[in-house]
Amino acid sequence: MTDVTAGSAIREPYRPGQSGAHGHGLFSATGHGKGGPASKFVTAAYGFWIFLLSDIIMFSAFFASFAVLSQATAGGPTGKELFEFPRIAAQTGLLLTSSFTGGLATLATHRRSIAATQFWLLVTGLLGAGFLFLEVQEFATMASEQAGPSRSAFLSAFFALVGCHGTHVGLGLLWLGTMMAQLWVKGFRPDLLRRLHCFGLFWHALDIIWIAIFTLVYLLGASP
Amino acid sequence: MSDIESRIEEELDRRDSAPGEERITEHELAGGLSGYLLGFGLAILLTIASFLAAQTDLIYQPAVISALVVLAIAQMGVHLVFFLHLTTGPDNTNNVLALAFGVLIVALVVIGSVWIMAHLSVNMAPMSAHQAEMMP
Numbered sequence: 001m002t003d004v005t006a007g008s009a010i011r012e013p014y015r016p017g018q019s020g021a022h023g024h025g026l027f028s029a030t031g032h033g034k035g036g037p038a039s040k041f042v043t044a045a046y047g048f049w050i051f052l053l054s055d056i057i058m059f060s061a062f063f064a065s066f067a068v069l070s071q072a073t074a075g076g077p078t079g080k081e082l083f084e085f086p087r088i089a090a091q092t093g094l095l096l097t098s099s100f101t102g103g104l105a106t107l108a109t110h111r112r113s114i115a116a117t118q119f120w121l122l123v124t125g126l127l128g129a130g131f132l133f134l135e136v137q138e139f140a141t142m143a144s145e146q147a148g149p150s151r152s153a154f155l156s157a158f159f160a161l162v163g164c165h166g167t168h169v170g171l172g173l174l175w176l177g178t179m180m181a182q183l184w185v186k187g188f189r190p191d192l193l194r195r196l197h198c199f200g201l202f203w204h205a206l207d208i209i210w211i212a213i214f215t216l217v218y219l220l221g222a223s224p
Numbered sequence: 225m226s227d228i229e230s231r232i233e234e235e236l237d238r239r240d241s242a243p244g245e246e247r248i249t250e251h252e253l254a255g256g257l258s259g260y261l262l263g264f265g266l267a268i269l270l271t272i273a274s275f276l277a278a279q280t281d282l283i284y285q286p287a288v289i290s291a292l293v294v295l296a297i298a299q300m301g302v303h304l305v306f307f308l309h310l311t312t313g314p315d316n317t318n319n320v321l322a323l324a325f326g327v328l329i330v331a332l333v334v335i336g337s338v339w340i341m342a343h344l345s346v347n348m349a350p351m352s353a354h355q356a357e358m359m360p
Contacts, residue, residue, distance in 0.1 A: 038240055045242035049319060053326035060330040064337035085279070092271055100264040103307055107257060110246075201244045204307045208300050215296040219278035223288055 041194055048198040052205045055168075059209055062164055066157040066217065074152035079221030082147055084138075088218045091134050092210065095169075098127035099207040106200045112188055117196075118180060124203065125176045128169055135166045158217065165213055168206055175199055241315040243322075244308045263306025270299040 037043070070079070105120035139159070142148065149159035179199055182192055241247050246255065277283060277291045304310045310319060351359075 041245075042240055042242040045244060046318065046322075049243035049322060053322055056326055057329050057333065060333045061337075064334045067334065067338050068341040085275070089275060096264070096267055096271065099303070099307060100260060100267075103260040103263075104257075106246075107260070197242065197244060201308065204244070204303060207307075208303050211296050211299050211303070215274060215292050219274060219292055220289060223278045223292075 041190075041197070044194045045197055045201065048201055052201060056205065056209065059161075059164065059212075062157070062161040063212065063216065066161045069153040069157040070221065072153035074154075076152040076155065077145070077147045079154070079158075079217070082142060082145075083218050083222040085218075085222065087134055087138060088214055091131050092214050094127045094131040094134070095207050095210050098124050098131065099204055101127065102200055102203045106197070109188065109193060109196055114183065114187065118183060121176060121180050121183075125173055125180075128173050128176070128203075132166060132169050132173065135162070135169075139163070139166075162213060162217065165206070165209055168209075172199070172202055172206060175202070239315065240318055241309075241311075241313075243310075243319045246309045247311075247313075247315060259306050259309075263302055266302045266306070267299055270295050270302065274299075 038046075101120050101123045105117050105124060108116035108120055142155075147155055149156050176199065179192070179196060183196070186192055246259075274292055274295045277288060277295065283291055304323075310316060310323070312320070
């Protein structure tokens with residue numbers, strides 16, 4: 001059996017509780033009370049998983065307010081008049097492909113190939129930037145058509161929800177750039193591998209939230 | 225296989241997986257590159273199906289919302305399995321339980337809000353023309 005995980009090849013020789021009896025770079029700790037606490041890779045990723053779930057719970061509040069206010073257009077433009085299907089399809093394609101190339105970057109970290117990792121991270125970032133560009137363009141068009149967030153409760157809820165997701169993508173891009181620079185300078189250090197893994201989780205979670213947005217906000221809002 | 229090797233394998237099996245960590249080996253269908261390709265293909269198909277379901281008139285109109293919700297949940301499942309490598313294995317119990325708790329809270333917040341606000345909206349006393357003028 002070949003273990004191809006990012007964490008498995010990391011030796012943490014000074015970690016308490018790790019016996020290190022067999023020198024294969026494997027974790028001896030099971031996280032079940034034998035051999036000490038779970039490895040830092042597992043605890044860091046699990047902590048980040050909890051953060052992502054609380055982030056999704058925050059998004060659920062925005063989704064709830066959008067669902068409640070989606071009919072409150074106050075005589076202003078409705079989703080049917082504002083949303084353009086081709087743009088939404090392009091955004092969805094860009095973010096989905098970006099999630100996929102993010103996965104390819106993760107596979108490249110397992111092979112410990114700096115060049116492949118940097119390449120796929122760059123592709124991921126460019127696709128994410130394309131998504132963000134289309135979204136900013138959409139917001140700017142809507143604002144210029146007197147359909148800004150102050151027009152109606154529906155539009156306030158729309159800009160809050162979709163804008164919050166867009167902000168996450170933007171922050172993710174900043175994080176991605178930082179990771180690429182750190183990888184460039186420092187190589188595959190254990191702490192960097194942990195951060196890259198957390199970034200992968202973050203990026204996939206953003207795509208999962210986008211599935212809910214394009215279904216509930218755009219497709220349902222624009223369908224008859 | 226020697227005794228020590230089998231014991232190492234047993235230890236590996238019992239260690240908890242980090243969320244998103246891939247513990248499947250390459251020769252399995254959902255492992256490695258083929259797993260990502262399969263997930264990507266399924267996600268593309270489900271996305272296309274969503275966009276078609278929203279625009280076509282082949283589906284009975286009141287059923288479109290159910291179709292879209294089912295397709296979205298299916299695609300989230302595809303992402304969780306193929307991209308986030310969530311499994312039902314014992315090494316993933318912590319991750320799945322945390323996710324289940326998150327889903328519970330999300331369902332309470334969304335369904336609860338929609339339910340309560342719909343009731344308030346239905347039970348609201350109708351507004352007179354004079355009251356409507358006084359609205360800010």
